[in-house]
Amino acid sequence: MKKLKRVTIYDIAEKLNLNPSSVSRALNNGSNVSLSTRELILKTAEEMNYKVNSIAANLRTGHNQTIGVIVPRINQNFFANVIAGIEEVTYEKGYNLVICQSNESADREIKCVNTLANQHVSCIIISVSADFEDYAHLENIRKQGISLIQFDRVADELDTMKVVNDNEKVSMEAVCHMISEGYQRIALLEGPQNLSIFRQRKAGYLAALKKYKLPVIPELIMENAWTTELGAAATKHLLALAEPPDAIFASTSDFSALGVLEVADELGIQVPQQLGICGYSNESFTQITNPSITTIEQNSVLMGKTIAQLYFDELESGTSVAQNKLVNIQPELIIRNSTLKLSR
Amino acid sequence: MKKLKRVTIYDIAEKLNLNPSSVSRALNNGSNVSLSTRELILKTAEEMNYKVNSIAANLRTGHNQTIGVIVPRINQNFFANVIAGIEEVTYEKGYNLVICQSNESADREIKCVNTLANQHVSCIIISVSADFEDYAHLENIRKQGISLIQFDRVADELDTMKVVNDNEKVSMEAVCHMISEGYQRIALLEGPQNLSIFRQRKAGYLAALKKYKLPVIPELIMENAWTTELGAAATKHLLALAEPPDAIFASTSDFSALGVLEVADELGIQVPQQLGICGYSNESFTQITNPSITTIEQNSVLMGKTIAQLYFDELESGTSVAQNKLVNIQPELIIRNSTLKLSR
DNA sequence: TAATTCTAGGCAATCGATTGCTTTTTTTAA
């Protein structure tokens, strides 16, 4: 059992025959302390290996320089990059990040939110989990005076700052690209429709079909195919149809697109000649598959930076001006070999 | 400007005409409170939307149920998986995780350590950054009564709990496998030798050569080739030698191995027939390259679980028994096509 | 019924840093 007594400002004050308040002032802004005593205090603190107790300071001041981030999983490229972007900015400002994973579970998400709230973080940045019921826990955050920023997967109905990709526009662009390459029967692998990002991607797909006056064929739209395995299964089903698709837009993820590619390989179907494939997210593997996979870059690092900047803007403006602000980060279509029917 | 007053136990106490201490007891262990008042307090707390202020509680009790994790980057498979493993255990125990990235910078690592220490986390779990000078900051942690567990990249000279892979053994295994497949001139891409994991991998490589009485050829050992680009550059250099290698063990990472593969493709060199390749880490892309890449699975999730378990064991035993404990997690060689010279 | 033990609840100190206010000391101005 360790019973280490840490050095406090009282210890320093006692040693120097000063008052703790002077020590505190010397350590912080340096106001109301003479230069000489200030230097003495700093030196002594260093010698005694003094470390501020942030907990005590936070209790007194009521705020701590910490931002909580909740994502479904940190080991997905997109989220890892957003976090990297957030961190770039927060690090500069001297803020700490607390990163939590909801593992796509609503229960866990609620727990994370509560923990962060109990710790009085200044801001919570969240991308909601796929499995959710309601947003009471998020509304609660605001009631406690904690800033809330949603990104990517956002709850539209909630009145918060939001940073999102223009999913619809880029999805439309992707499908238009496929159509102009000569694909006619384009299937869609769609994600859980309770998440708006997936609704938007579907809307983009539909808009592209409409623009080119192509029919919407219900049997070509497959639900919830967002892992490699599910993507593969959906593809098997699609290719077994009487009139199979000649292209698949895996709007859920690149993992799903990978499943499509694997099945095509297996069945000896030529990509992109007989089947076009477009994924989503620009996972690193999409450029090393054979053929490389056309996908969508979400500019995730930029998104992260934007999110963090938004918080500090609000903070520095001193007002909650930006409450219901929506920022769009433009994603980009990355055209690779898997959709180049014409040029082959 | 928000000036939200949060509900405290005093508010609850006042409302119910009770003493805050009773409220606290009711909310926690429930001792010394009658069942009826306890239920009343719980109900009222719920109604008033009371949330405990962990900061205040932590200040009083002197400990918080938080564990800090510092890794070079969270967006590397290995680290993300270790974190996932840690979280699985800590979540069960009701502990929180604070995740920080050092970005391979010593400065940043020190800042992370200090921040976590100031927040009085109960334990710091760290994999040190590649760029480092000394370990004063880590020694300091212990002086402050915070448990310290190192994993993967550890500072040998520091007296802490450590959880590592048996890098040497599995590296030897990998090189032996390549030799038995008929490769004779095996090159090594080595990592920064100030990190013991890379020294160990090199030792395994040397041990394998020795076992098979193969000569150690200095010009086949390349330093610091641990990104895709550096791996590619090193490969170009190696293949331009008068006597080029017939296999490359990219002991630094799979990314490096990917660079090797790309250069081989470019130069029209057949893998595995003319050149064998073995990477390290079992990144997901290694199974979808063409050919798939032989690599080493580090059992990272298991490692994470082990780390967390180690902490709780120490905690529950109540003693610092396990101080200088070393746990080895057995990695596995994953044989794929890139080294199968014989079977082709 | 009286003596004893339990229970429920109250009181107040504590954790360590911060900060408004007051007092003392120093400096400047008259």
Next chain:
DNA sequence: TTAAAAAAAGCAATCGATTGCCTAGAATTA
């Protein structure tokens, strides 16, 4: 030389929860 102003330092309350100790009343026992 003295009065006024400014700087430096001290005092004490505060943030919110926890906890050792104390007491009044209830329950138990003799």
